[in-house]
Amino acid sequence: MYSDDQIWRYVDGLMEAGDAQRLEQQAEADEELQARIEQCRLIRSEVLAGAPEPPPGFAAELARRAAAAPVLDLEEARRFLKRVLVAAAVLAAVGLALLAMEALPEILRAEEAIADPLFRR
Amino acid sequence: MGMGSEPSEGDLIARVRKGDTEAFRQIVEKYERRVFALLYGVLRDAHEVEDVAQEVFMKVFTRISAFDGKSKFYTWLYRVAVNAAKDHRKKLRRRPAVALEESEPPPDGLSGPRESAQTAEIRRLVRAAIAELPEHYRSVLALRELQGLHYQEIADVLRVSLGTVESRLHRARALLKRRLQSHVQ
Numbered sequence: 001m002y003s004d005d006q007i008w009r010y011v012d013g014l015m016e017a018g019d020a021q022r023l024e025q026q027a028e029a030d031e032e033l034q035a036r037i038e039q040c041r042l043i044r045s046e047v048l049a050g051a052p053e054p055p056p057g058f059a060a061e062l063a064r065r066a067a068a069a070p071v072l073d074l075e076e077a078r079r080f081l082k083r084v085l086v087a088a089a090v091l092a093a094v095g096l097a098l099l100a101m102e103a104l105p106e107i108l109r110a111e112e113a114i115a116d117p118l119f120r121r
Numbered sequence: 122m123g124m125g126s127e128p129s130e131g132d133l134i135a136r137v138r139k140g141d142t143e144a145f146r147q148i149v150e151k152y153e154r155r156v157f158a159l160l161y162g163v164l165r166d167a168h169e170v171e172d173v174a175q176e177v178f179m180k181v182f183t184r185i186s187a188f189d190g191k192s193k194f195y196t197w198l199y200r201v202a203v204n205a206a207k208d209h210r211k212k213l214r215r216r217p218a219v220a221l222e223e224s225e226p227p228p229d230g231l232s233g234p235r236e237s238a239q240t241a242e243i244r245r246l247v248r249a250a251i252a253e254l255p256e257h258y259r260s261v262l263a264l265r266e267l268q269g270l271h272y273q274e275i276a277d278v279l280r281v282s283l284g285t286v287e288s289r290l291h292r293a294r295a296l297l298k299r300r301l302q303s304h305v306q
Contacts, residue, residue: 008294013269043297046247047266051161052170054153062175063146066182075186 162263258293
């Protein structure tokens with residue numbers, strides 16, 4: 001008795017030649033097996049059956065449209081993004097440095113105040 | 122037609138990267154039928170296929186730089202197509218589904234006056250059962266039947282593991298079989 005998977009392997013052409021031959025021989029004498037094989041073949045043939053044909057001039061029309069379409073150059077986009085990120089990182093570093101410079105006198109004053117014995121009391 | 126040999130796919134892709142629309146036209150011509158078939162396999166609605174196919178190929182042109190060349194071009198193209206079909210389905214969920222009877226009749230030459238009513242009915246049932254499958258099952262089935270893609274290639278297109286492809290294919294087929302048997306009985 002063949003399993004459905006074995007029959008599908010046969011229909012898909014994935015079965016070893018010897019096994020496929022044995023299955024064919026058995027199917028000649030076994031109507032049920034024959035019917036199961038036919039059912040698999042029918043399913044296969046119907047998966048893509050009924051697909052419409054491309055209309056005449058489909059490729060030429062798309063080529064015309066493509067002439068006006070903006071092309072996304074991924075490499076160029078990647079380079080641009082890299083430049084933007086580097087610029088953002090530099091700006092952030094400069095900004096942080098400026099903030100630190102501006103805050104430095106405050107920090108020093110605060111340290112002095114903390115060190116003052118009056119403050120401790 | 123020129124006297125020289127046809128440009129290779131690699132050459133065409135390199136030219137598309139530079140914005141060559143003639144190379145793009147040749148790529149579309151090479152793959153249009155397969156993309157239409159794949160989209161139909163996932164969407165199961167012939168009316169929607171052309172619009173989504175246009176979207177797929179325009180994405181290919183405008184985002185060709187996203188194709189790194191490590192995988193085969195068709196693997197990348199089919200991924201773009203399956204993702205576009207999924208996005209399209211999401212948009213359509215707000216709208217009522219197209220009834221199967223409204224779909225175009227199959228242009229496969231198999232269903233005609235010579236075909237028995239019983240065979241036509243079985244085919245109709247198979248198509249209805251496929252249309253009822255969850256989308257991720259239909260995607261695997263369509264990719265499998267598209268060019269007889271190997272399981273590993275399907276896994277690459279869908280960015281899932283080999284085991285997931287195998288189990289989806291197994292479940293999809295088991296579901297189809299169950300549905301068909303329940304209809305027949």
